[in-house]
Amino acid sequence: MTKSIQCADLFPGCEFQAEAETEEALLQKAAAHAASVHNVTELTDEIVAKVKGCIRDA
Numbered sequence: 001m002t003k004s005i006q007c008a009d010l011f012p013g014c015e016f017q018a019e020a021e022t023e024e025a026l027l028q029k030a031a032a033h034a035a036s037v038h039n040v041t042e043l044t045d046e047i048v049a050k051v052k053g054c055i056r057d058a
């Protein structure tokens with residue numbers, strides 16, 4: 001099942017969205033986006049947990 005994430009859930013106003021087949025692949029896409037756009041270079045457990053909480057089944 002495809003999973004999706006909307007960056008606006010974490011960074012209000014951001015229109016980035018990503019989809020991937022697995023949670024891992026989706027986290028990688030989100031991490032790459034967060035690093036380049038939001039200067040989130042350190043993925044702490046807290047951030048990862050937050051992101052996972054925003055993942056939805058597409």
Ligand SMILES: [Zn+2]
Nearest residue numbers: 007011014016
């Ligand atoms: Zn964003």
